[in-house]
Amino acid sequence: MASLWEYANPRKFITTSNRVLPWVGALALTSLSIGLVWGFFFTPEDYRQGASVKIIYLHVPAALMAINAWLMMLVGSLIWLVRRHHVSALAARAAAPVGAVMTVIALVTGALWGQPIWGTWWVWDPRLTSFLILFLFYLGYMALWSAVEDGDTAADLTSVLCLVGSVFALLSRYAVLFWNQGLHQGASLSLDKEENVADVFYLPLLVCIAGFVLLFVALVLLRTQTEIRARRMRALLARERMG
Amino acid sequence: MLLTAQNISVARGGIAVLEGVTLALATGQAVVLRGPNGAGKTTLLRTLAGLQPPLKGTVEADEAALVYAGHADGIKGALSVHENLGFWASIFGGGDVDAALAAYSLAPLADRPAAALSAGQKRRLGLARLIVARRAVWLLDEPTVSLDTAATAMFVAALRAHLAGGGGAIIATHIELGLNEAGTLDVGPYKARAAAFDDFDEAFL
Amino acid sequence: MIALLIRDLRLAVRAGGGLGLGLAFFLIVVVLVPFAVGPRADLHRVIAPGVLWLGALLACLLSLDRIFALDHEDGSLDLLATAPLPLEALTAIKALAHWLTTGLPLVLAASVLAILMNLPAQGYVPLFASLVLGTPALSVIGTFGAALTVGVRRGGLLMSLLVLPLYVPTLIFGAEAARRGAEGLPYATPLMMLAGITFAVIALLPFASAAVVRVNLR
Numbered sequence: 001m002a003s004l005w006e007y008a009n010p011r012k013f014i015t016t017s018n019r020v021l022p023w024v025g026a027l028a029l030t031s032l033s034i035g036l037v038w039g040f041f042f043t044p045e046d047y048r049q050g051a052s053v054k055i056i057y058l059h060v061p062a063a064l065m066a067i068n069a070w071l072m073m074l075v076g077s078l079i080w081l082v083r084r085h086h087v088s089a090l091a092a093r094a095a096a097p098v099g100a101v102m103t104v105i106a107l108v109t110g111a112l113w114g115q116p117i118w119g120t121w122w123v124w125d126p127r128l129t130s131f132l133i134l135f136l137f138y139l140g141y142m143a144l145w146s147a148v149e150d151g152d153t154a155a156d157l158t159s160v161l162c163l164v165g166s167v168f169a170l171l172s173r174y175a176v177l178f179w180n181q182g183l184h185q186g187a188s189l190s191l192d193k194e195e196n197v198a199d200v201f202y203l204p205l206l207v208c209i210a211g212f213v214l215l216f217v218a219l220v221l222l223r224t225q226t227e228i229r230a231r232r233m234r235a236l237l238a239r240e241r242m243g
Numbered sequence: 244m245l246l247t248a249q250n251i252s253v254a255r256g257g258i259a260v261l262e263g264v265t266l267a268l269a270t271g272q273a274v275v276l277r278g279p280n281g282a283g284k285t286t287l288l289r290t291l292a293g294l295q296p297p298l299k300g301t302v303e304a305d306e307a308a309l310v311y312a313g314h315a316d317g318i319k320g321a322l323s324v325h326e327n328l329g330f331w332a333s334i335f336g337g338g339d340v341d342a343a344l345a346a347y348s349l350a351p352l353a354d355r356p357a358a359a360l361s362a363g364q365k366r367r368l369g370l371a372r373l374i375v376a377r378r379a380v381w382l383l384d385e386p387t388v389s390l391d392t393a394a395t396a397m398f399v400a401a402l403r404a405h406l407a408g409g410g411g412a413i414i415a416t417h418i419e420l421g422l423n424e425a426g427t428l429d430v431g432p433y434k435a436r437a438a439a440f441d442d443f444d445e446a447f448l
Numbered sequence: 449m450i451a452l453l454i455r456d457l458r459l460a461v462r463a464g465g466g467l468g469l470g471l472a473f474f475l476i477v478v479v480l481v482p483f484a485v486g487p488r489a490d491l492h493r494v495i496a497p498g499v500l501w502l503g504a505l506l507a508c509l510l511s512l513d514r515i516f517a518l519d520h521e522d523g524s525l526d527l528l529a530t531a532p533l534p535l536e537a538l539t540a541i542k543a544l545a546h547w548l549t550t551g552l553p554l555v556l557a558a559s560v561l562a563i564l565m566n567l568p569a570q571g572y573v574p575l576f577a578s579l580v581l582g583t584p585a586l587s588v589i590g591t592f593g594a595a596l597t598v599g600v601r602r603g604g605l606l607m608s609l610l611v612l613p614l615y616v617p618t619l620i621f622g623a624e625a626a627r628r629g630a631e632g633l634p635y636a637t638p639l640m641m642l643a644g645i646t647f648a649v650i651a652l653l654p655f656a657s658a659a660v661v662r663v664n665l666r
Binding site: 149150151152238241 | 256258
């Protein structure tokens, strides 16, 4: 059984992902369509929140992916720092914009969900606020990648930033909880944990989550391929300059 | 041996510029690096100094025995000449600042703010730092830029004293230092060639 | 190590060292706030702790790029990297020098500027305590951000983007401590959280900063 590290070889990564991509993409589209249509049109309305609760079919998967994307970037950064596999660093770079967009989707859908309940388009609810801060971390990470010319240096710097940023993002989560609700009061707004979501809501939610995960995987595979090709082009150009 | 490099390749911006360089520096020995601009002399010196890792091969030297002087002098304009040297003396563990000033005829300028020095005087101050560092191996990148003949003679005298005291030096320079005992290393033949496409990381960068 | 600290302090104090710039900026920000929010003193009293914290934080931010940029430009950074001083000590000393020349003056100035913002009398001690405990963290975190962007030309704006999210926990706990104190409430909890963050950051971040400086010198 070949080791997972074989895919650290850029060429092998591209050939394998080329084979896998159509399937992952098709599966993603299917589960997303099924999940969203099922969730939006074929589930009963919540007795309290009406139809607006249906936005959880976008909000929850997006929020989950926003965090998981960052975790994937963290793992990729660690692998780069320890084993110097370029594919790992480039995959982290590729995942960042996807994660950032997921965060924005989570923020917007969160605001849309809350508006009928709160009466305003935004509240500094701890969870929404934490996602806003996460979005800032994404922006900084992407900006640093773009600002540094040398590929290896950029990979090193952004990896350390991702590590340090992860610690601070976690710290911020608790700071924000303290800031808006005091450390030991319970969550007052039900934008937090869905209380006892009934099965009839839960199953389409799972399908949507699966769809978002597959979508993330497909997008990151595709974008990593692009990053690999871009790096290869630069290497070839540099080689030409060497004569 | 003060410093040995075994078959090293050095890179600038991720691209290999020199490969297969082997050199050994014995006590009292000086090696002059020759080669056209852009050949990789600076990159080689920086690698030997430990500022960047070699692409391949190893550099063996006692880190505490090296001192590097590059194109920029690291002089703070707001500090006086004496304060600049005093700082480096403290950092490197207490060298004789006055002796260093004397070696480069900087004593009359000791209290002048370094920003008021001419280019040549600044370079002399930068070279004086090597004396207070009291380290065995001098790695110098174009040390005589901006120096007139008198100042160059001061530098060569200081270098001779250093070598006589058991030190070593690797110097990249275009001029003739007039050191009979110095060996020469032309970096031209070590120019890195583009490797074959086979290795995936080579084609990758 | 002390030699480096003394050198940096000397440089900051002499002409072109930028010693008073942070203070001047702090003053300007605090003066601008009433123009932005209106002249009602009761409003100022409420927002005073937060505004003072934010002003101090922004003033700190502006002076961060001096930490490494000057040494990088004149080649000192290369020379310091080949000196016997470990890079971890270098980044720690740089942060300390930054705090002594920027953070500490801001802390002292805040107590004076608080008058402009009509801070309640009971708020002065909490404000001072929170700033004294929090500004070192701002310097250490800022040093990390400055190290990241050493090689980037005109990287000031990028550095702000990287550093400001890292400042959030310190700002939250610091301003919260100042605010609770100004209202007469107990503020030990946020103050301790703030101190915890500061000490953890001082102990751990210099290693990350040193690693990043090493990468940027390659």
